[in-house]
Structure formats: C-alpha cells, structure tokens
Amino acid sequence: xxxxxxxxxxxxxxxxxxxxxxxxxxxxxxxxxxSSILAKIPPDRxxxxxxxxxxxxxxxxxxxxxxxIAIIRGEDLTVGVICxxxxxxxxxxxxxxxxIRMERHYLDEGVFIRSMASRGNLGGISRSVAVGVELxxxxxxxxxxxxxxxxxxxxxxxxxFADATVLVLAPGWGDSMQLMKAGILEVADIIVVxxxxxxxESLAKGIKDILPLARRQVRQPVVxxxxxxxxxxxxxxxxxxxxxxxxxxxxxxSAAVTKVGTHA
Amino acid sequence: MSHPIRVLIAKPGLDxxxxxxxxxxxxxxxxxxxxxxxxxxxxxxxxxxxxxxxGIDVLGLSLLSGGHNYYFPKILDLLKSQGLDDILVLxxxxxxxxxxxxxKGKGVKEVFGPGSSISQIADFIRSNVKxxxx
Numbered sequence: 001x002x003x004x005x006x007x008x009x010x011x012x013x014x015x016x017x018x019x020x021x022x023x024x025x026x027x028x029x030x031x032x033x034x035s036s037i038l039a040k041i042p043p044d045r046x047x048x049x050x051x052x053x054x055x056x057x058x059x060x061x062x063x064x065x066x067x068x069i070a071i072i073r074g075e076d077l078t079v080g081v082i083c084x085x086x087x088x089x090x091x092x093x094x095x096x097x098x099x100i101r102m103e104r105h106y107l108d109e110g111v112f113i114r115s116m117a118s119r120g121n122l123g124g125i126s127r128s129v130a131v132g133v134e135l136x137x138x139x140x141x142x143x144x145x146x147x148x149x150x151x152x153x154x155x156x157x158x159x160x161f162a163d164a165t166v167l168v169l170a171p172g173w174g175d176s177m178q179l180m181k182a183g184i185l186e187v188a189d190i191i192v193v194x195x196x197x198x199x200x201e202s203l204a205k206g207i208k209d210i211l212p213l214a215r216r217q218v219r220q221p222v223v224x225x226x227x228x229x230x231x232x233x234x235x236x237x238x239x240x241x242x243x244x245x246x247x248x249x250x251x252x253x254s255a256a257v258t259k260v261g262t263h264a
Numbered sequence: 265m266s267h268p269i270r271v272l273i274a275k276p277g278l279d280x281x282x283x284x285x286x287x288x289x290x291x292x293x294x295x296x297x298x299x300x301x302x303x304x305x306x307x308x309x310x311x312x313x314x315x316x317x318x319g320i321d322v323l324g325l326s327l328l329s330g331g332h333n334y335y336f337p338k339i340l341d342l343l344k345s346q347g348l349d350d351i352l353v354l355x356x357x358x359x360x361x362x363x364x365x366x367x368k369g370k371g372v373k374e375v376f377g378p379g380s381s382i383s384q385i386a387d388f389i390r391s392n393v394k395x396x397x398x
Binding site: 017018020021022023024025026028029087088090091092093094095096097099100103106107112113114115117119 | 267268270289290292293294295296297298299300301302303306307309310313314315316317318319320346347348
C-alpha cells in the first residue's frame with residue numbers, strides 16, 4: 001500500500017470526508033488500491049447494518065432511501081449511502097442523479113452520499129460498491145445503504161453483502177405471471193409496493209397469493225408505501241429491523257402485508 | 265490506472281433555469297464522463313459537501329441570475345478550506361465579459377457562455393484535468 005493511500009485511509013477513518021470521497025474514487029479506478037484497502041480493514045470491524053435497495057427504474061428507490069435516511073437519523077444513527085446508476089454501453093459515460101432525491105440531507109454531518117456508475121457490471125453491483133460498503137463500515141457508519149441500478153428480475157448480487165435486501169415494485173409492474181418467475185423475487189427479504197396510491201392492492205395481493213406456492217419460497221413481508229408522502233416507510237424500517245434481529249425470520253413467518261397507514 | 269472523468273454540475277443560488285446545466289450533463293455523459301447533477305437552488309455549502317463526498321475531478325457551476333460574483337468566489341473559498349482546490353472549476357450561464365477576469369482571479373479556470381459547444385468544453389476538461397483520467 002502506498003503512503004498516499006495509507007494517509008487517505010487514516011484520514012477517512014478519522015472522519016475527514018474529502019479523504020473518504022477520494023478513496024472511493026481510487027477504489028473505483030484501481031483494482032490494486034481496492035485490494036490493499038480491503039486488506040487494511042480488519043474483518044472484526046464489520047458492524048454496520050447493511051441494507052440493499054433494488055427494483056425497477058422509477059419505482060421510487062431513491063425517494064424511499066431519502067425517507068429511510070430521515071428515520072435512521074431520527075434514531076441518532078449515522079448512515080452511508082451508495083447510489084448506483086447505469087454507465088453508457090456506448091461511451092462509458094453516466095448521469096448520476098439519485099442524490100438529488102436526498103437533497104434535504106446534504107448538510108447533515110451524519111449522512112454521506114456517494115454516487116457510483118455501474119461501469120458495465122451486471123446486477124448493478126460492482127466490486128467498487130462492495131469495497132465502498134466495507135469502507136463506510138470501517139469509517140464508523142452505523143447503517144450502510146446500497147441502492148442498485150434499476151433492475152427487476154435477475155440482479156441478485158446485492159443480496160451477497162446486504163444484511164437485508166428490499167425489492168421495490170410499483171403498481172403496473174406486472175401480473176401473476178411475473179410473480180411466478182424466478183430471480184430477485186425469491187431472495188429479497190422484504191418486498192415494497194411503492195406508489196401505493198396508484199392501486200397497490202392487486203400487486204400486493206398477487207405477491208401474497210403467488211409467492212408462497214414455490215417450494216422453497218420465502219414468505220417475505222410486503223409493505224405498501226407512498227414514499228413521496230412519507231407513508232408506510234416507518235413500517236418498512238420496522239421490517240428491516242426485524243430482519244436484522246433475526247435473519248431467518250423472512251423464511252419462516254407467514255407473509256404479512258402491511259398497508260399504508262395500518263402500521264402503528 | 266484510468267477512470268472516466270467525474271464531473272459535478274451544480275446550480276447555486278436562486279436560479280431555476282437548468283436547461284443549460286442539463287444539456288451539459290448529458291453532453292458530457294455522451295463524451296464518456298460520469299456526471300453528477302445536484303439539482304437547482306443549491307447553497308455553496310451543499311455544493312462543496314457534494315464535491316467532497318463524490319471525489320470529483322471537475323466542478324461545473326451554472327448561474328443565469330447574476331449572482332456569480334457572490335456565489336462562485338464563496339464556493340471556491342470553501343473548496344480551498346477543505347483542501348479540495350485541486351478540483352478544476354468551470355463556470356457557465358450568463359456571465360458578462362467584464363466579470364470573467366475577476367472570477368478567473370478567484371480560481372475559475374474558464375468561463376463557457378451561450379454558444380459554447382459540448383465538444384469544446386469536453387476538450388478543455390480533458391486537457392486540464394490533473395491525474396490519470398480517460
């Protein structure tokens with residue numbers, strides 16, 4: 001590890017944001033730097049609650065993350081967020097626009113928001129994201145949230161380093177045929193039907209009816225939200241906490257559908 | 265060891281006209297750069313915090329409402345105070361000719377007004393960004 005890298009890492013762990021920002025850029029740039037940074041982080045440093053947010057483009061992932069940040073900060077926990085947006089298959093360029101939804105947290109000392117381009121990685125998750133999560137953890141973030149690029153069927157990589165994975169769907173997403181398909185629906189810990197005011201009942205009911213038919217089907221809780229109006233997000237946080245406390249929970253409990261406004 | 269150039273496009277102050285900023289964001293995307301857009305009506309503190317977290321190479325400031333001589337130096341001072349003065353800062357929007365030297369003296373590297381082409385801006389960025397970028 002070069003001295004420059006070592007200094008940056010020490011500064012980042014000591015809380016200097018610009019050092020962490022630069023480190024994350026190095027991690028994205030250079031495989032060797034990423035490896036040596038990982039080697040420097042003791043495995044027992046892992047203590048953050050890691051949340052993955054995935055789902056189709058425009059389903060409301062960023063807005064949900066914005067609302068979750070507010071709840072997490074309300075519990076006096078710090079949070080690091082990595083938002084991944086797609087790279088152009090033509091030029092390699094990208095527009096990274098997720099942080100715009102989290103504007104109210106721009107000046108909160110306890111919130112660090114980082115945008116990353118997918119750089120061609122399938123499933124919306126690159127090695128840089130994985131190393132970024134470790135870095136956030138090493139820098140003392142209590143919660144780390146990764147928002148993937150918009151995906152909907154495959155793209156299960158997020159589950160490999162998230163303690164809890166949330167699949168965000170919106171009304172109009174599809175009928176029961178879509179719910180019968182394999183993939184991310186099988187492995188998400190919690191399913192959110194966002195934009196519930198646009199008629200979430202049939203999709204939520206479909207999830208409840210169809211998913212338990214699979215042999216090894218996890219019976220995920222289904223939470224209805226209206227992220228823009230900040231409705232149902234407290235119920236999502238409660239389900240996330242439940243998964244954190246008991247990772248096996250979602251595979252044993254019966255599917256519960258929490259509607260907007262019904263959760264205490 | 266090269267990465268796509270990371271650019272942050274920001275609009276400080278009371279100015280909701282972001283067609284130029286959006287045009288540039290998409291144009292630089294098509295030039296192979298990674299462009300972060302913070303949205304309109306940002307405070308200097310918001311912008312500099314985003315610069316710090318995003319580990320960027322270039323900051324593009326756009327302002328059409330006439331507040332550039334107030335906002336841009338404030339942002340440049342904040343960048344400096346956080347050790348982020350290696351970021352290449354460019355200005356765009358409606359910046360009168362007579363203000364340009366003042367802004368350049370404060371650390372703005374170049375001013376691109378109406379009529380500038382995307383490729384002209386992209387070329388300027390490529391030849392002025394420090395470090396190893398593609």
